[in-house]
Amino acid sequence: MSNLYYIQFNVPKMIGNETVYMQEALTEQRRISGGGYYTQASEAMLCKLTQTHHAVLTSSCTHALEATALLLDIQDGDEVIMPSFTFVSTVNAFVLRGAKPVFVDIRQDTQNIDESLIEQAITPKTRAIVVVHYAGIACEMDAIMEIAQRHQLAVVEDNAHGLFGCYKGHALGSIGDMATLSFHETKNIICGEGGALLTNSQHYFEQAEIIREKGTNRAQFFRGMVDKYSWVRVGSSYLMSDMMAGFLYGQLENHDKIQAHRHAIWQRYHLELADWARQYGIQQPSVPSHCEHPAHIYYLLLPNLEQRQAFIEHMQRNMVQTPFHYVPLHTSIMGKTFGYQAGDLPLTEDTSDRLVRLPLYWSLNEPSVDRIIQMAKAFRV
Numbered sequence: 001m002s003n004l005y006y007i008q009f010n011v012p013k014m015i016g017n018e019t020v021y022m023q024e025a026l027t028e029q030r031r032i033s034g035g036g037y038y039t040q041a042s043e044a045m046l047c048k049l050t051q052t053h054h055a056v057l058t059s060s061c062t063h064a065l066e067a068t069a070l071l072l073d074i075q076d077g078d079e080v081i082m083p084s085f086t087f088v089s090t091v092n093a094f095v096l097r098g099a100k101p102v103f104v105d106i107r108q109d110t111q112n113i114d115e116s117l118i119e120q121a122i123t124p125k126t127r128a129i130v131v132v133h134y135a136g137i138a139c140e141m142d143a144i145m146e147i148a149q150r151h152q153l154a155v156v157e158d159n160a161h162g163l164f165g166c167y168k169g170h171a172l173g174s175i176g177d178m179a180t181l182s183f184h185e186t187k188n189i190i191c192g193e194g195g196a197l198l199t200n201s202q203h204y205f206e207q208a209e210i211i212r213e214k215g216t217n218r219a220q221f222f223r224g225m226v227d228k229y230s231w232v233r234v235g236s237s238y239l240m241s242d243m244m245a246g247f248l249y250g251q252l253e254n255h256d257k258i259q260a261h262r263h264a265i266w267q268r269y270h271l272e273l274a275d276w277a278r279q280y281g282i283q284q285p286s287v288p289s290h291c292e293h294p295a296h297i298y299y300l301l302l303p304n305l306e307q308r309q310a311f312i313e314h315m316q317r318n319m320v321q322t323p324f325h326y327v328p329l330h331t332s333i334m335g336k337t338f339g340y341q342a343g344d345l346p347l348t349e350d351t352s353d354r355l356v357r358l359p360l361y362w363s364l365n366e367p368s369v370d371r372i373i374q375m376a377k378a379f380r381v
Contacts, residue, residue, distance in 0.1 A: 007372060009321040012185035012192075013363040014247075016254045021246030034212075034239030035219065038246040043196070045252045046181070049164070051171040052198045054205035057245055058212055061160045061182035061195035063238040065093035067211045068156045068178050068197065070234060071204050072128055074099045081121050082130040082158075083113040084330040084340075085348045090130060090158050091329055100338060102126070103330045105345040109286040110134065111299075111355075114347075115143040122147075128154040131176070135297035137287055138167035141175045156180070159198075163188060164259055164294035173198045178208075183248055188258060188296055191248040194240050212238035258362050262295035265360055265369055269298045272373050280381040283354075298358045299325070303381060305353035311379050312356060318375040321359065328352050 021038055029037045039057050046055035058064040074080065076098030082090055084103040091101045102121050107114045111134040118129060129148055131139040148155045155176035159165075162172035163181055173179035178201070183194035197208050209219040215235025220226045240248075251258070270284060277284050283301035287293050302308040308324065315322040328348045330340035342349065358372060 004319045004371075006319045007321065007359055007364075007368050009323055009357065009359050010186050010361050011363050012190055013361070014250070015258060015362060016250045018247040018250035021250050022243045025242045025246045029242065032241055032243045034241055034245070035222065036242035036245070038242050038249050039240065042245045042249045042252060045249070046196055046198070049171070049252070049255065050179075050181075050198055051174045052179075053200045054198065054202070054208075056197045056199075056205065056208045056212060057240040057248075058195045058197060058238045059240050060089075060193050061158075061180050061184065062089040062093070063212075063236070064180035064195040064197040065089055065156075065158065066096060066236070067208055067238055068180065069093045069097045069099070070211050071178065071207055072154050072156075074127060077125060078127040079123060079125040080128045080130055081118060081126060083132055083348070084328045084335070084345050085111060085134065085326050085351060086132045086158065086329065087160070087326065088329065089160075090132060091334075094128075094130070095334075099127070100125075101329070101335075103335075103340060103345060103348075105347045106134075106351060108347055108351075110137050110139075110288070111351055112137065112139040113144075115140040115147070118144065119147050119151075122151055122153070126151070126153060128156055130156045130158055132158040132160075133162035133165060133172050135285060135299060136162040136165040136172070136294040137285065138162070138165060138172055138291045141167050141170075145175065154178075160184075160187070160195075161296045162294060164255070165296075166292040168290045174200065177201065178204055183251075188262060188294060189248070189251045189255060191240075191244045191251065194244055194248060207233070211235040259295065261362055262360060265364060266293075266295040266298050268369055269358055269360075269373065273300075273376060276377045280379075282381070295360070298360050299355050300358070300376075301351065301354045302356060303354070307381050308354050308356055311376075314379045315372075315375055318371075318378075320372055320375055322356050324352075325355050325357060326352060 043055040074097035157176040157179035160182035165172040178199040221229035
């Protein structure tokens, strides 16, 4: 096997005019800080692609999440319901404002927050429900929105995985009160580091623009709406540079090609590994009929932790990188400071122990996919 090339889990790659637009931001638009031509062009395209009224580019999805906490005026002692099976940015955004995370277990089929457990987690201190569309497969948003409306709670979609995903014909990111996107180099659409906040609310949009401009109404000043700008609320420096927005625009305008290639790989994994997975009790992704996934992650759930680790080692010996994913937040050092402990969320812990991800990216070629499938099928539980 020593003559085989190593297949990484992810390889970021340009597809079109990314560097052309970055150069144009510098030489033609003469603006490389945020808020320029490519910022506005990317925001307009995101609105079109996500069926939302407003998109606000940020320097990361983490910063977009922090902006949602500021928009909701989260305070000390507030509670925010969310899954524990997510990236740390989801929880940090609200803990930074003094909130307590209230972790809810996940569903066994989609690895998403279990909507049937949300209502019992609500207290008089609850301010918001944060959902994470794991692998871009939608949470059960009808039930979640109904609960939120009945209890007058905000819903934030952490849609870092879900750009181009749909729930009952509605684009993910367009359903909750606001949503966040990621353009990290591991995502479908990339610009190295970057994110966006989506909302259909004019009020949230206007306030989000202020928050990302250090709490000033600078955006209104540049549009001629005020004769000077000043500090009007608490904010931070969350604005993506226009050079990186140029890179992002080059990716967005090629989204059809990127998505077609990713779906082809995802579908090959799903079909060609099906018999092997069934034979050895390995769970493949479950996509409800009313959902459309964006081919962001292809994962497998091995029977147990030992088999998951054995699979990773087997693939590594055969020069294929297949990482596991989240360590549950409630079992972490910080999670324990909020009173959680191992055993509190059994399905979350079980999923974390068993899940492994296969390589899936734009430049992954057919011979590499052939080898990944061949090597996976060679593993025996």
